[in-house]
Amino acid sequence: MSVTLLKFCLKCPLRSVIRVSMCAMCTAQGGPQEHLGWTTDSRYGPLYRGHIHTNPIQKALLAVGSGLAALQNPYRHDMVAVLGETTGHLALLRLRERMRADPEGSTVLQERPQIRHCTLDLPTLAALPDGSLGREYLRFLTANRVTPDSRAQVKFVDDEELAFVMLRYREVHDLLHTLLGMPTNMLGEVAVKCFEAVQTGLPMCILGAALGPLRLSASRRQLLLTCLGPWALRNGQRARCVLSIYYEHRWEQSLESLREELDIEPPPVTLSTTKKTAGH
Amino acid sequence: MAAPCKPCIRAALLGAFAFTRGVLNSRVAVRTYASDSRDGEGMAHFGFQSVPEGEKAEKVYKVFESVAQKYDIMNDAMSLGVHRLWKDALLRIMNPLPGCRLLDVAGGTGDISFRFLEYVRNQQERLLRRTMRKHQTPTWHEIAASYTSQQATVLGGSRAVVCDINKEMLKVGRQRAKDLSYGTGLSWVVGDAEELPFEDDQFDIYSIAFGIRNVTHMDKALQEAHRVLKPGGRFLCLEFSHVSNPVLSRIYDAYSFQLIPVIGEVIAGDWNSYQYLVESIRRFPDQETFSHMMAEAGFFSVRFTNLTAGVVAVHSGFKL
Numbered sequence: 001m002s003v004t005l006l007k008f009c010l011k012c013p014l015r016s017v018i019r020v021s022m023c024a025m026c027t028a029q030g031g032p033q034e035h036l037g038w039t040t041d042s043r044y045g046p047l048y049r050g051h052i053h054t055n056p057i058q059k060a061l062l063a064v065g066s067g068l069a070a071l072q073n074p075y076r077h078d079m080v081a082v083l084g085e086t087t088g089h090l091a092l093l094r095l096r097e098r099m100r101a102d103p104e105g106s107t108v109l110q111e112r113p114q115i116r117h118c119t120l121d122l123p124t125l126a127a128l129p130d131g132s133l134g135r136e137y138l139r140f141l142t143a144n145r146v147t148p149d150s151r152a153q154v155k156f157v158d159d160e161e162l163a164f165v166m167l168r169y170r171e172v173h174d175l176l177h178t179l180l181g182m183p184t185n186m187l188g189e190v191a192v193k194c195f196e197a198v199q200t201g202l203p204m205c206i207l208g209a210a211l212g213p214l215r216l217s218a219s220r221r222q223l224l225l226t227c228l229g230p231w232a233l234r235n236g237q238r239a240r241c242v243l244s245i246y247y248e249h250r251w252e253q254s255l256e257s258l259r260e261e262l263d264i265e266p267p268p269v270t271l272s273t274t275k276k277t278a279g280h
Numbered sequence: 281m282a283a284p285c286k287p288c289i290r291a292a293l294l295g296a297f298a299f300t301r302g303v304l305n306s307r308v309a310v311r312t313y314a315s316d317s318r319d320g321e322g323m324a325h326f327g328f329q330s331v332p333e334g335e336k337a338e339k340v341y342k343v344f345e346s347v348a349q350k351y352d353i354m355n356d357a358m359s360l361g362v363h364r365l366w367k368d369a370l371l372r373i374m375n376p377l378p379g380c381r382l383l384d385v386a387g388g389t390g391d392i393s394f395r396f397l398e399y400v401r402n403q404q405e406r407l408l409r410r411t412m413r414k415h416q417t418p419t420w421h422e423i424a425a426s427y428t429s430q431q432a433t434v435l436g437g438s439r440a441v442v443c444d445i446n447k448e449m450l451k452v453g454r455q456r457a458k459d460l461s462y463g464t465g466l467s468w469v470v471g472d473a474e475e476l477p478f479e480d481d482q483f484d485i486y487s488i489a490f491g492i493r494n495v496t497h498m499d500k501a502l503q504e505a506h507r508v509l510k511p512g513g514r515f516l517c518l519e520f521s522h523v524s525n526p527v528l529s530r531i532y533d534a535y536s537f538q539l540i541p542v543i544g545e546v547i548a549g550d551w552n553s554y555q556y557l558v559e560s561i562r563r564f565p566d567q568e569t570f571s572h573m574m575a576e577a578g579f580f581s582v583r584f585t586n587l588t589a590g591v592v593a594v595h596s597g598f599k600l
Contacts, residue, residue, distance in 0.1 A: 052551055058542050065546035078549045155551070 047160045050153040059086045059156060067207070074186075074215065081152035084204035085166060091201040092162045098241045099165065105244030112164055113248045115171040117149045125251060133258055134251030137178045144184040148174060168243055169200060175247055179259065180232070181267035186212065187220045188271055191228045198236030200243075227268050235264045324496050327559030336496045341446055343553045344388070344494075348448035350548040351389055352456075357543050358554075366592050367489065370518045371395045373585065373594055374485060378404040378436020383483040383508060385473050385501075386491020387442035388449030392518075394462055400438040407436070435465045441483075443471040444491075474500040481510045489518040493564040502577035509599040515579055521586070521593035522566035528589050536561070567593050 046052070054062065066082040073079075099105030113119070125134040141147065151170045157163040173192070180195060182188035190212035197205040213221050240262050250258065259266060324336040331339065347354065355363045370392065376382065378400050384393045415422065444450050450468050457466060471477045473488070473495050486505045495501045505515050523529040536558040544554030565573065567590070571582045579597025586593050 052541075054542075055538075058538060061539070061542045062545060065542065069546055076549075079546070082545065 047158065048154075048163050050155055051157075051163070052155045053158070054086075054156050062086045062156065071211065077150075078152050080204060080208070081154075081170070082156065083207070084202055085154060085156040087203040088166065089157075089162075091203065092157065092165050095169070095200055095241070095243060096162060096165050099244050102241060102244040104246050105241060108168065108244060108246055109161065109164070113246065114167075115148050115175075115247070117147060119248075120148065128252060129254075131254050131256070132251065133175075133178070133247070133253050133255055136255055137175060137251075140174070140178045144177075146174065146184060165243065169196075169202070172243055172245075172247070176242060179242070179255070179262070179264060180235075181270065183271050185271075186216055187224060187228070190216065190224060191232045194229055194232035195236040195239075198233055199239065199241065223269070231265065231268050239264050325563050327556040327563065329559075333496055337445075339556075340494045343556055344446045345448045346550055347548055347553050348388075348446070348452050351449065351452065354544065354548055354554075357547055358540055362588065366518060366587055367391050367395055369585075369587055370487070370489060370516060370594055371399050373596065374399075374487065374514070374516055376400055376403070376438065376485060378407060378438055380438050380484040381482070382438070382440040382485045382487065383476075383478070384440055384442045385471075385476075385486065385488040385505075386444055386494070387489070388444045388446065388453055388491075390442055390453035390456055390462075390466075392487055392489050393440040393442050393466060394457070394460065396440050397435065397438070397462055397465055400435050404434060404436040439465050439467070441467045441469055441478075443469045443473075443476065445470065445472050474504060476504045476508055478508045480507050482508050483513060484510055485514050485516065487516040487518070490520070492517055492519055493560050498573065499577065502574060502579075506578045506599055511599060513599045515574070515595075515597045515599065517570075517574075517595040519570075519593060519595070520561040520564060521570075521584075521590055523590040525589055532591060567595075570595055 062082055063086040066079040066086070069076055070079040070083055096109070099109055122138065125138045128135040130136075148171065151167070154163040154166045157166055173196070176182075176192050176195065177184065177188065180192060182191050190209060193205050193208040193212060196202070197209040213224055216224065242262065245262070256266075322333050323330045324333045325331075326336050326339050344351075359366075374396070376396060376399060380400065382393065382396050384390075384396070387393055418426075442450065442453060444453075447470060450470060454468055457463070469477065473491065474497055486509050488501075488505070492498060492501060502515075509515060523532050540558050541551045541554045544557075545551040548554070564570075567584045567586070570593075571584055574582045574595060574597045578599065580600050582595065582597040584593050584595045
């Protein structure tokens with residue numbers, strides 16, 4: 001990795017909109033100076049890999065822009081991700097508190113497990129019995145042709161631990177599909193968003209749950225409003241915080257026992273994985 | 281509706297404060313311009329970073345590979361469409377006549393070449409109309425001769441060669457050419473501005489629009505330009521430059537560093553490439569320094585014209 005040498009301290013002119021502390025050399029000289037500075041120090045560099053410093057105005061513009069872009073094209077997952085990051089500060093704080101209050105959750109926060117293609121032992125998961133979390137998760141991944149590596153990187157969260165909470169939320173999203181038995185078509189996504197909206201309180205989930213039904217066909221919207229929606233909201237309310245679960249230790253556990261433990265009812269209808277073409 | 285909560289008020293005030301502080305404080309950070317793009321031994325600058333020379337070309341390649349698809353949309357969004365006026369101004373300064381051969385370096389998506397062909401076509405039409413008016417009763421010999429002569433063709437023998445180091449940009453350019461049905465008189469060549477794949481004394485006009493700041497060794501690029509131009513040929517460079525007006529400069533800096541990466545993230549999903557873009561603009565030498573570089577490379581009658589108060593400058597020089 002190349003070390004970046006700058007001709008000026010990051011506190012100086014152009015970077016003064018970023019709220020970072022002055023580097024040691026500038027502090028010693030009593031003010032911002034023009035000099036070589038090291039950016040590998042996390043004090044005034046990125047807080048984590050992929051982190052980009054933004055001030056509140058930029059965050060507001062990103063939120064509005066990404067919201068419009070996501071509305072215009074819901075398949076732009078990166079825009080949905082940016083919307084979640086820029087609007088979700090309070091919700092992330094609340095989520096972190098909930099995780100800390102839970103013993104398993106605080107273990108997750110400490111150990112920082114990641115669900116990625118390289119950390120998943122696919123042959124072992126495939127060998128598990130049907131109905132176990134691992135086997136059903138693998139079945140969900142192959143049936144919907146998704147991979148855990150297509151997660152967007154967290155970029156605009158200005159706290160390293162909250163960035164992990166956001167990342168964990170994205171990784172758990174697929175597992176929620178499995179837990180709730182919802183496919184990745186529009187209807188299934190909206191149902192999961194309803195559940196997440198109540199569970200996490202992220203504005204992006206609330207917006208998704210509110211505006212998603214507009215893109216559904218009449219019959220699917222009816223199904224959502226009468227059956228799936230109330231079920232998702234009810235369960236989101238009463239279920240334990242889904243981010244606090246150490247899923248990596250529970251691959252062998254059966255789905256039913258996990259649902260019972262989390263206080264989630266099984267899905268009222270079994271949805272197929274068919275995706276309607278544009279205009280669903 | 282309930283009053284906004286305290287954290288929101290604080291965030292809004294902080295945001296407004298930070299933004300105005302950004303406008304008031306934003307100055308061009310690099311006060312001394314290097315005469316070439318080298319910082320230390322074997323290091324080149326990539327925006328505000330310093331990278332080994334060998335790496336810069338690769339990093340620039342990756343930047344343009346990722347932005348190629350949305351390049352034109354982003355240009356319109358970032359400059360609010362003004363880039364079209366800048367390119368039109370370049371063509372007016374260039375004033376090509378039918379029969380000219382253009383080398384459009386870093387031409388990528390073909391904006392300059394398309395405008396060149398349009399301009400030459402219009403010039404040719406005017407020329408033909410004028411000759412028609414003069415020769416009201418041409419003989420059969422003259423009419424037959426006009427069918428075969430090159431002067432009577434649509435472009436008058438003009439040709440534009442689009443040269444770019446990045447294949448993705450050329451791909452986008454070729455697709456655009458097809459969509460806009462520019463076929464005749466256009467060639468697409470992959471080439472490095474520091475080492476052009478052409479022989480000496482080939483072209484009448486060499487133009488490089490918004491490309492020379494991405495080149496690792498600008499002096500080599502200028503020498504190559506001098507080499508491939510015919511004697512009497514013209515070198516034209518359209519590039520972002522130094523705004524001398526202090527008020528405008530601060531507004532421009534604030535806009536560049538605050539808004540452009542945000543637009544890049546929303547439209548193209550790529551913050552870092554557009555951060556590189558605005559940083560590389562600040563690293564480029566100012567108008568006088570670049571004129572000296574051109575003179576050193578052997579160009580005569582070096583002039584520059586500021587457009588939009590210095591946001592963009594057109595440099596022109598001749599090979600004699």
